[in-house]
Amino acid sequence: MAEIASLGDAVQTLVSDGDSVALEGFTHLIPFAAGHEVLRQGRTHLELIRMTPDILYDQMIGVGAARKLVFSYAGNPGVGSLHRIRDVVEHGWPHPVEIEEHSHAGMANRYAAGAAGLPCGLMRGYIGNDLEQHTRVKRVPCPFTGEELVVVPALNPDVAIVHAQEADRRGNVQLWGIPGVQKEAVLAAKRSLVTVERIVDGLALRPGGIIIPGWAIDVVAEAPRGSSPSYSHGIVERDNAFYREWDRTSRDRDTFIAWMDEHVLT
Amino acid sequence: MSSATASSGAEQRPASAGELQTIVAARSLAGKHSCFIGVGRPSTAAILARMVHNPDLVLVYESGTIGAKPYHVPLSIGDGELAETADFVVSVPEMFNYWIGPGRVQVAFLGAAQIDRHANLNSTVIGDYDHPTTRLPGAGGAPEIAMGCPEVVVIAPHSPRTFVEKLDFLTTKGDHTTLAITDLCVLERIDGELTLATLYPGVTVDQVQAATGWALKVAGDLQTTPEATAEELSALRELLSRD
Numbered sequence: 001m002a003e004i005a006s007l008g009d010a011v012q013t014l015v016s017d018g019d020s021v022a023l024e025g026f027t028h029l030i031p032f033a034a035g036h037e038v039l040r041q042g043r044t045h046l047e048l049i050r051m052t053p054d055i056l057y058d059q060m061i062g063v064g065a066a067r068k069l070v071f072s073y074a075g076n077p078g079v080g081s082l083h084r085i086r087d088v089v090e091h092g093w094p095h096p097v098e099i100e101e102h103s104h105a106g107m108a109n110r111y112a113a114g115a116a117g118l119p120c121g122l123m124r125g126y127i128g129n130d131l132e133q134h135t136r137v138k139r140v141p142c143p144f145t146g147e148e149l150v151v152v153p154a155l156n157p158d159v160a161i162v163h164a165q166e167a168d169r170r171g172n173v174q175l176w177g178i179p180g181v182q183k184e185a186v187l188a189a190k191r192s193l194v195t196v197e198r199i200v201d202g203l204a205l206r207p208g209g210i211i212i213p214g215w216a217i218d219v220v221a222e223a224p225r226g227s228s229p230s231y232s233h234g235i236v237e238r239d240n241a242f243y244r245e246w247d248r249t250s251r252d253r254d255t256f257i258a259w260m261d262e263h264v265l266t
Numbered sequence: 267m268s269s270a271t272a273s274s275g276a277e278q279r280p281a282s283a284g285e286l287q288t289i290v291a292a293r294s295l296a297g298k299h300s301c302f303i304g305v306g307r308p309s310t311a312a313i314l315a316r317m318v319h320n321p322d323l324v325l326v327y328e329s330g331t332i333g334a335k336p337y338h339v340p341l342s343i344g345d346g347e348l349a350e351t352a353d354f355v356v357s358v359p360e361m362f363n364y365w366i367g368p369g370r371v372q373v374a375f376l377g378a379a380q381i382d383r384h385a386n387l388n389s390t391v392i393g394d395y396d397h398p399t400t401r402l403p404g405a406g407g408a409p410e411i412a413m414g415c416p417e418v419v420v421i422a423p424h425s426p427r428t429f430v431e432k433l434d435f436l437t438t439k440g441d442h443t444t445l446a447i448t449d450l451c452v453l454e455r456i457d458g459e460l461t462l463a464t465l466y467p468g469v470t471v472d473q474v475q476a477a478t479g480w481a482l483k484v485a486g487d488l489q490t491t492p493e494a495t496a497e498e499l500s501a502l503r504e505l506l507s508r509d
Contacts, residue, residue, distance in 0.1 A: 026358055027329050027344020051358070052406075075403030077342035078305040082403075089401040101390075104328065105362040105410035112359045124367055125410045130436040134395055177349045178329045179357045208355055233346055240341045 002171025002217040007195060010221040011037045014191050018067075019158040020047035022111075022189065023056060026180030027077060028233060031163040032056050033226035034195050036264045038161075039065055049157055051107045051181065055229065055246050058082040061097060062250070063260055068098040070155075072107045079243055083250040093253065102135055106152045111181045113154035114188025120151040160189030163227045164212075165235055167196040168203050171214030176206045177233025183210055186217060195223035197235050281494035283449040286466055289498045290491060291375065291421055291447045292319060300324035301373045302366065302411055308375035308421050310339050310505065317501045326371050328407045330356045338508050362407070366414040374415035376408055376438065377422055380430050383459050383480050385420060385440025387412075388433040395435060408438040417444045424448035430479040450474050452491065456483070464489045 005013070015021060015038055023031050035056045038046075047068040050057055055076065060066060062084030074085050087093045102110065109121035126132045127139065127150060137150050162182040164175035173194050175182065186192045194212065199222050203211070214220070226232075229239035249259050281289065284307070291311035295301055296319040303312045303325060313336060316323050325334045329344035333353025340348055349355050356365065365371060378387035379402050389408060393399035412418050420443055422428050429448075446453040446460055451474050454463040461483040462474055467490060475482050494502075 027342050028346075028349070071404065073404050073406035074401075075406075077344070078340070086401045090398060101404055103405040103409045104358065104407040105367070108357075108359040108362050112363075123363070123410075124413060128436075128439050129405075129409055130395070131390070131405055131409065177346065178331065178344050178355055180330070181358045183357070184359060210357075231346055233349060238342070238346060243341065 002194070002214040002220045004169065004171060004199065005219050005221055007033060007037050007221040007223050010193050010219040011041055014159050014193050014219060015041070015043050017043055018045045020049060021159045021161065022049040022155070022157040022185050023161045024050060024180060024182050024185040025163055025227065025230065026051060026178060027054070028178040028180065028231060029163045029175060029182065029227050030054055030056055030230035031161050031195055031226060032228060032230065033223040034161045034163070034193060035060055039063060039264060049155065051104055052077070053082060053085060055082070055243065058084040058246070058250055059260060059264065061085055061088055062094075062256055063265075064094040066097050068100065070100045070102070072102045072104045076243060076247060079247050081247075083247070084256060087253070100135060101131065102152070103131065106135070106137065107155070108181055108184075110152045110155040111184035111188050113152070114156045115184040118154055120153050123150055123152065126150045155188055157185070157189045159191045159193065160185040161193045161195070162186060163195045163223070163232065165197050165232050166203060167194065167199050167214075167220045168201065169199060171217055171220040172203060173212045173214070173217060173220065174203045174206065174209045176209040179210050183212055186212055191218050193219045193221065195221050195226045197224055197226065197232050198222065278496060278499060281499055283466065285499065285502060286491070286494055287421070287447055287449045288314060288502060289494045290452060291419065292498070294419055294445060294447065295323055295373065296320055298323060299372045300326060300370075301375060302326045302328070302371045302415055303375045304328065304377060305340060305343055306377065308377065310502070311421070312375065313339060314498070314502050314505060317505065318498055326365065328361065330358060330361050332356065332365065339505065362410055366407070366411055369414050369416050371415050373417045373419060374411045375419050375421055376412060378420065378428075378438070380428060380433050381420055381422055381446065382430060382433050385443035385446060385455050385460055386433060386436050387420065387438040387440065388435045390435040390437045392434050405437050412438045412440070412442055416442060418442045419444060420446040422446065422448055424450040424474065424477045426477055426479045429477065450477060454485065456485070459483055461485050462488065464491050466491045467493055
């Protein structure tokens, strides 16, 4: 059964300097509040894992919290670049960060293998593109047909952090809308934190809802609006204006630092 | 297609190059079963196709929404409206392993920063991988989408920066690409090479060649794209004005 804790206590208990941490949520339910709490507690040298780094990792990497980024698409969806991540890769500012890059299918299969307790995931992909030379994949023949396939190493982060709409008082979690890879990330990780919009007496099962049982989660913390400026389907809408405005806020180093100091770090 | 009355009537502005590109992309989805789309112009084109040519077209977004019927052009591939209007919603592993990989989605619309004559795409870096001059967002779903979907249509602006002799990085292979739809013309992939097949009205072969970084093959039966109809144009403008 998951422990129910405050967000501050949850991050303190679960996240240490140097950990590999996956904060997942595929355009939806991005755990901004938890990521910001990690920054406020001064965690550093993190290996940050996320399919779509989005604004959250632009912020976390921009302030220098990461030593490594594992990802598959680092853009501001529908807007353009993530300027802080570009600055790190192109100019090493504020300090160089190691990059490990995959395709979405590669990352999805890495999480699925991690959740399954397997050492690797099997897929078609990568063969013949330049990514194959720059990332961790291996070709293997299918032992039954001889077809040339690819294996990707399982992802087993030290900590997975995801956001969901609801939990009950025993820490059973339900999320609905776009499910992304959150269930896989939680099951693949050594430790897990789920932040939720609200804690309720009982979960009302939703069509298409994903349940993660409390006994498969370490800590649940209430964090209303914890996914903003992304969204929590049915509860909080996506702040598209913020995503557009971030393009301006993040372009300049000083503007970015001032914004983080004012809105996140204090 | 009926020549329906346009809302702006006889004074309708002629289509811009970008509008015609979107309209041509929408036309390419007539008679298709399903289309995988990203944000921006591909999404606009696919929604327009459902409005004008193909109301039953199944729109598939990378976020896991299958059969989405958005009223607005979404900003991100994961906008709430896509999940609300979808026939069903799946996880990312299911999307790639059950739907994209085995070829269940017929057409994919992809974009890229660079494309070569074989329709290979770069969306990773400009310059050297370890020391790029411009770090682009990266592969996302493109490599496996382009392997899985039987037909790939590339939608890109036509310039020598985009249509290059040599990619800085090969992110996505062009083996399944059938068309590249630009703001000047439509290229068809014939015998493995992108070949100028259809010019937009008023565009010349020289103009397209000047915007292409390799010696472009021209189809023997080079065609001219039919002008945007009043129905197509008013539907597109109405779509983009929705709030």
